[in-house]
Amino acid sequence: MVRSVLRAEGHDAWAVGHEDRALEAFREINPDVVLLEARLPGMNGFAVCRAIRAESQTPVIFLAARTDTAAVVAGLEAGADDFMAKPPRLSELRARIRVRLRAGIGLAWILTLSDLVIDLNGRTVSRAGRPLRLTPIECDLLAVLARRPGQVLSRRALLEQVWGGDAPFDGRTVNVHVLRLRAKIEPDPRHPVYITAVRGVGYRSDDPTRSSCIEENPS
Known part of the structure; x- marks a missing residue:
């Protein structure tokens, strides 16, 4: 069970x-x-x-x-x-x-998606060596996705892992924070390559240097 x-x-x-x-x-x-x-x-x-x-x-x-x-x-x-x-x-x-x-016990301290580097210990994120200013929630959201590149996580799963199991389910909360996160980490937020949406399911992280990413349901 x-x-x-x-x-x-x-x-x-x-x-x-x-x-x-x-x-x-x-x-x-x-x-x-x-x-x-x-x-x-x-x-x-x-x-x-x-x-x-x-x-x-x-x-x-x-x-x-x-x-x-x-x-x-x-x-x-x-x-x-x-x-x-x-x-x-x-x-x-x-x-x-x-x-x-x-x-972070038992996990790699550094996560990477192409030139995007997430330092879990220092809670910092950089792209191509340039520091990015993320809120704690945005950093947690990015880390949860980056730990499993290519794996689709539902909005409910993201809400529970980032905001906690007691948070009422509202997929719009996840959507809004993904949009804000993309605005900070994506070279072109209108055509995201690091975080893509999967229609009717949720989001996944991708390494653009390893595979082509298609935005199936922009949100």
Whole structure:
């Protein structure tokens, strides 16, 4: 269920049910965040967490029974960044994932789209070496899109990832901020090459040096 919800919101999500396969999948996928069950048949979540922490600072969120204090302590000592009681409330889970993503832990500090450079640590953006003045929301919106070039993110997914899960859904909010962002980052905002719209779905980021971009539904 959690995987389905995350995928519906524009995230790539995978589920693995065995300890050996978990580590293999982690190395293959290189995820931004890991959700780990503390106790599952065929999987020692604590061992998996220690193995992940030995080679990566990717955020790990543990899921354990609210009354299983020993599991919570063991998970945190194994290197987990956060803990949630299961079954997790989806709104809270989304919020905790956003916090970890915004913290930039486990993510590249520098994102690039052709000559557009986003410094997540310094929260600065430049194009062809020239600094661009973006608001914090515009910077967050650009970072969310740039992390997954070529992947279409729905307006709802963008609203929840940038503004938070408690924000009422209004696609116009996303549209307005995309227009403002384009005005600052695009060489010609009337013919955008970094952020393009996909009719009836949402927006995607593109690297104009790697592929041609067609604006399907200007907004």
